[in-house]
Structure formats: C-alpha cells, structure tokens
Amino acid sequence: MKFSIGERDAGKTILSFLKEKLKVSGQVIKRGVDQGAVRLNGVVERFSSVRLQKGDLFEFDQAQLKEKQEFSLPILLEEENFLICSKPSGLVTDQEVFKKLLGRSVFLVHRLDKDTSGVILVATTQKMQKKLEALFKSRKVRKVYMALVKGVMQQRSGTIDNRLMKKKTYQGQAIWGSTKNPKGLRAITHWKCIGKAPGKSLVQCEPETGRTHQLRVHLSEMGHPILGDHHYGREAKFPPEIDRLCLHAYRLVFNHPDTGEKIQVTAPIPKLFKI
Incomplete structure (x- = not known):
C-alpha cells in the first residue's frame, strides 16, 4: 500500500x-x-x-501484519516449589498469562521485559515466592545475559557503575538514562565481548543490580545499542533480518533456598545471535 x-x-x-x-x-x-x-x-x-x-x-x-501470536513457555527445570522456564521474546511477564500457559498457579519472582527472551524463575507457592524474592533482593542470584549489539567493540571487557533516572516517557514507556543526580538509582553492569562480526558484537552482561532497562541503557550509552532496540537505539539503522530485541537472559545461578544446592540453568542462545 x-x-x-x-x-x-x-x-x-x-x-x-x-x-x-x-x-x-x-x-x-x-x-x-x-x-x-x-x-x-x-x-x-x-x-x-x-x-x-x-x-x-x-x-x-x-x-x-500478524494476528495474535501463539506462545509456549517451555520448562527448563522443575523443582517441588518452583519452575525455571524459557520465556520467548514478545511474551509479557504476567502472572495470569504464565498460569494459563503452564496450566497451574504460579507466582512471579522477577521480570523480563516483554521483548527479552530467556531464563525466568517462577514459584509455585507463595512461601517459596518470598524466599526466592529475598535472594534477588540480597543479590544472591547470578544473572547472565547475552546481547547482540550494533558495531564492533574495541574493548574486551569492563564494568559500568553509574546512576540511572527516568528521563522521559515515549509511547507510554519510561525512557531511562544515566545521571549525576544523587537521587538516581545505582546501576552496575559487568560486561565482556565474546564475539565479533562485521557491524556487530556479541556481549555477555552480568548486572549486579536490576534497574529498569539497565542493560539497554548501559550498552546504548557505550555507543553499542542492542540490535532491535527501537527505544534506546532509535537513531541506529538495524539489519533487515533483526525482527526482535536481541537481548537474552542466558543463565541463572543461585543456591536453593531450602537445601542450599547450587542451581544453574541455561536457556540456549537464539540462532539470530550466532556470530
């Protein structure tokens, strides 16, 4: 047309x-x-x-034009009181949506942005929900993400430690950015470039904190917006094959709150990310 x-x-x-x-x-x-x-x-x-x-x-x-997309929520690990699932890109993190897809009552412990794929943890009892939430709040959960970003990174690794604040609202969504304002929320990201190809890099990110859009902001402000991020990389031109936000929650590592057993679960990297 x-x-x-x-x-x-x-x-x-x-x-x-x-x-x-x-x-x-x-x-x-x-x-x-x-x-x-x-x-x-x-x-x-x-x-x-x-x-x-x-x-x-x-x-x-x-x-x-695509009508409503059908989603599934594969289970990567099932314990007595919690599940670890692989969330597809495009699926909103919503308790009722997850309940319908899994066919059982679940309680959210943390969230992934709608367009982020990967490992997500849900409790099957409210008692376990509180225990797992406490692990996240005390930073006892190791979170590893993979991001496919625009441009070839020159540095091999680094740590970003700054403060973030909401800067504006665009299309009903808060847009965050770094700030010197002491009221800003401290955000810490450790990153490592693990692959390069013409015009793009694959970056492993480990956020110590869990601020809204933290990885998207940090990578964009480094000059390497995540491919497919049309909020924090709006001025960037992305390859036509990029049809999603190229951010993937790759791995969760924590100790079982009841037994102390080490839990480590990985969601395979999407083919689109392969370099």
Whole structure:
C-alpha cells in the first residue's frame, strides 16, 4: 500500500491513519509498525505515534501484519516449589498469562521485559515466592545475559557503575538514562565481548543490580545499542533480518533456598545471535 499524504490526513498519527484504512485492531497495527511494516519517505518508521505531514510518501507492507501470536513457555527445570522456564521474546511477564500457559498457579519472582527472551524463575507457592524474592533482593542470584549489539567493540571487557533516572516517557514507556543526580538509582553492569562480526558484537552482561532497562541503557550509552532496540537505539539503522530485541537472559545461578544446592540453568542462545 502506498499513499501520498494529503491535507485531510496531515496531522494524524500512523496508528490512526492505518486504523481508518485497515479492518484490524490497533494492537495488530502497532505490532506490524514495530516490525518495520511502515516506510515514511523511504525510511522505516517503527513508532505508530509519529504524526504524518502533508506531502509524506507513506508505504505499508500488509504482509507483515500478524494476528495474535501463539506462545509456549517451555520448562527448563522443575523443582517441588518452583519452575525455571524459557520465556520467548514478545511474551509479557504476567502472572495470569504464565498460569494459563503452564496450566497451574504460579507466582512471579522477577521480570523480563516483554521483548527479552530467556531464563525466568517462577514459584509455585507463595512461601517459596518470598524466599526466592529475598535472594534477588540480597543479590544472591547470578544473572547472565547475552546481547547482540550494533558495531564492533574495541574493548574486551569492563564494568559500568553509574546512576540511572527516568528521563522521559515515549509511547507510554519510561525512557531511562544515566545521571549525576544523587537521587538516581545505582546501576552496575559487568560486561565482556565474546564475539565479533562485521557491524556487530556479541556481549555477555552480568548486572549486579536490576534497574529498569539497565542493560539497554548501559550498552546504548557505550555507543553499542542492542540490535532491535527501537527505544534506546532509535537513531541506529538495524539489519533487515533483526525482527526482535536481541537481548537474552542466558543463565541463572543461585543456591536453593531450602537445601542450599547450587542451581544453574541455561536457556540456549537464539540462532539470530550466532556470530
């Protein structure tokens, strides 16, 4: 579909314009826009809140429209009072959603962003939920992430130790950034580059803290936004095959709160990340 935006449609958002043209839900349109279905004046535009201007050349690829995606939540490890699962990218971390997919009552212990895949821990009793939450709060859980980032890293490893604050809101989502303000939340990330290819690097990240969007902010501010991160790498041009946020919760390591046994679970790295 191609349109030349006239006076009647000038000022409308991409979302409202497409809702008038297509008989699908706003959610489906947003998903399509986010996946790169829209080109505005020849450039991919992934934000459905952008307003159109008179004279804009608007292109929309209907083939990229996808109805509600079906998800599964594979179990990597099952203990008496908790499960460790492999969350797919695109699945929201929601207790009721997990309950439906797993077919049993579960209680969230921590969260992964909707577009982040990988290892996630849920309790099957509220008593165990509190014990596991205490491990996270006391930083007794080792979390290892893999991130495929834009650009070839020159340094091999390092530690970022700064403070983060909410800077603004975009499309209803908080955008965080580093700050000198003492009221900011301390954020510590240890990172190591473990692979390089033309235009990209594979980075292993271990956050000591669990701040909102911590890894996304830290990597972006290093000049290496995560591929597919259209909030913290909005100005970056990503390869066309990147159809998701390339951040993966690779491994969780902790001691069982009741037995003291070491628990270590890994979710295989997605093929898209392979270098």
